[in-house]
Amino acid sequence: RCFHFCKLPGRVMGIRLLRFTSVVIIVLLLVAGALTALLPTIKDDKLPNSRREPKTQSQSALDSFTLIMQTYNRTDLLLKLLNHYQAIPHLHKVIVVWNNIGEKTPEEMWNSLGPHPVPVVFKVQTVNRMRNRLQNFPDLETKAVLMMDDDTLVSAHDLTFAFSVWQQFPEHIVGFVPRKHISTPSGVYSYGSFELQNPGFGNGDQYSMVLIGAAFFHSGYLEDFQRQPEAVYALIDETQNCDDIAINFLVAKHTGKPSGVFVKPVDIRNLEKDTNSGYSGMWHRAEHLLQRSYCVNKLVNIYDGMPLKYSNIMISQFGFPNYANHKNKM
C-alpha cells in the first residue's frame, strides 16, 4: 500500500514539490521549537494553596468538595446560605438534606432562579433525624465533604484556606469549632465547658473534637459511619444529638491521633437570630450539654475505650486578613 501511495505524489505533484513541502514543514517545526524554548520557564515552585481558575463541574475529585447541609424548619436561612455557599471556590456540588418531612423542597424556586454555579441536590427524608446528614450519599463524587449547619455562615476566605489545610491533613476533621472532653478521676467523662475548663496538661487549652457543623472531612468517613454498632445509631436517634461526637470517635479510632485540626475562623457567623421561622436550634435545649456528656460516656462504653486525643494546634492563615498577624516584635 505504501508502495502505491509513495509513488502517487511523485507522479502527481512532482518530486520537487514534495521536497519543498517537506522543507517548509521542517522549518515550521524548528521555528515552533525555538519559540517554545524562548517561553518563560514554567515555574516549579508550585503553590499547594493556589486558587485555581473555576473549572467545569468535572473538577478533579481531589481538588473540590461537596457541601452537605441538613435543614429543618429554617428554609429562609437555607436559601440565604445557598446563595453564599454556591459561589465558594472549589465547590463541586451541594447536597441539601431536607428534614422537613412532608413539605415540598424549594427545588422549583431554585431552578426558576437559575442558572447556578453548581448543582444542588435536595435529598428528601422520610423521618426527621439528626443523623440523616451522615448517609453515604450516592451523589457524593468528591473525596472531601464540607458539612455546615443550616444557620452558620463562614466566609469564602476561611473556607478556601480551610480546604487547603484539609488537603494537607485529609484524614482529619478540619474545621472551625473545637470542643473537648474532660477526664475525671472517677473515670466518668464530661463534655468540656468551653474555655472554662482545660484538661490540665501544661499551658493553655486543649481540644479533642472538631464539630462537623462547620468542617471538612473525608467522604470515606461517611462510608465508615454506615458500619458502626447499632448502639451508636440508637444513641444519636435517642438524643437527636451527638452525631458529631460519634464521628469524632470514629475518626480518632481510625487514625489513632487527635480527630480534628482546628482552623481559627476570621469570619464565622451564626444566623439563628435572623430566621423568621421562630425555630431555634437544638443546642438551646436545657439538657443539650448534659446530653453531650452522656453521649461521650455511652460512646466510650460502646467502643470499649476512649479514643479521643487532645491537640493544642491552632491554625491560622499567614498574613490574612492583615499581614501584621505574623509580625513579631523583635
Added chain:
Amino acid sequence: RCFHFCKLPGRVMGIRLLRFTSVVIIVLLLVAGALTALLPTIKDDKLPNSRREPKTQSQSALDSFTLIMQTYNRTDLLLKLLNHYQAIPHLHKVIVVWNNIGEKTPEEMWNSLGPHPVPVVFKVQTVNRMRNRLQNFPDLETKAVLMMDDDTLVSAHDLTFAFSVWQQFPEHIVGFVPRKHISTPSGVYSYGSFELQNPGFGNGDQYSMVLIGAAFFHSGYLEDFQRQPEAVYALIDETQNCDDIAINFLVAKHTGKPSGVFVKPVDIRNLEKDTNSGYSGMWHRAEHLLQRSYCVNKLVNIYDGMPLKYSNIMISQFGFPNYANHKNKM
C-alpha cells in the same frame, strides 16, 4: 524431669499441704485480678503534647532536643542566654559553637558556677565561619536540634510548644521566623521583603523558608548538609551568610514540600542592643538582604531548579496565653 519433681512435693510436704497452698495462691490471684478490675480505667486519651517530668540526661532521643548555639563576640549575651535555655523542658544538651578564634571559652567559669541542669559542650573552632554551626557534631545524641542565634531569646512556653509541633512534623523546619522568596517574570528570584511583598497567590501572605536561627529541625539534615555540592559551602563562606537559606533548599528538595512550618511566637526577643561588646549582627550590613537574593539565585543554579515551596499555615498554641485566643464571635 517433671516426673521426678512432681513427685517430690507429694512426698516431702504432703498432698494436702500442696492443695492448700495452691488454693491460697489461686485465691490471691483472683483477689489481685478483682482489685485490678476495680482500678480506674487507665486513661488512654494520651496527650501527645504533655509535659513530662524531668528525666535524667538519658532522655529518649525522640523526647528531647539538643540546643546548638553559635557565638561570636557576644559572650555576655551567650551567658545570659545559657542561663535561660539550660532550663527549657526536654533539653538534652547544649552545644556552643565557639567562633571566637584564639579566645578561651568560658568553660571554666561555667563549671565553677555549676551544677547545671544539662551538659554544655564548647566546640572550639579554628576559623570564624558562619557554617561552623552546621557540622554533624558527634556530641549530638538527639533526633531534634534546636538552633538559636546568640542574640535571640524565646520563651520556654514557645519552645515547649514548638518542640511538640516539630514532633508532629519531624521532616520540617519548625520555627519562629518565616521568610520568602519572590519569583519574577524574568526568572530571577528575590529574597522577599517581609510583609511588603507577597507571592501573589490568593489572599494573604506566603512564606517559603523558616530561618534556622530560631527553629527545630531533624539532626539528620546536619548529616545531609555534609554531602552537598562544594559550591554551596563556597557560597556560604563567600557571603558569611545564607547558610539558613541553603538548609531550606536542602529540606525542600528532600521533602518535596514547603521546608518550614511557622509557629507564631508569643514571646521572642532580640537582645542585640543589650550586648556590651559593641558588636552588632551580620544582618546590619548594608548588603545583607541583597546578598540573600544573590544566594537564592546561586542556589537555584547549583541545585538546577527552585525547590522552595510556599505555605500559608501559621500555627499557634490553642488557648495560650489567653483562652480567648480561640474564642469565636458566633
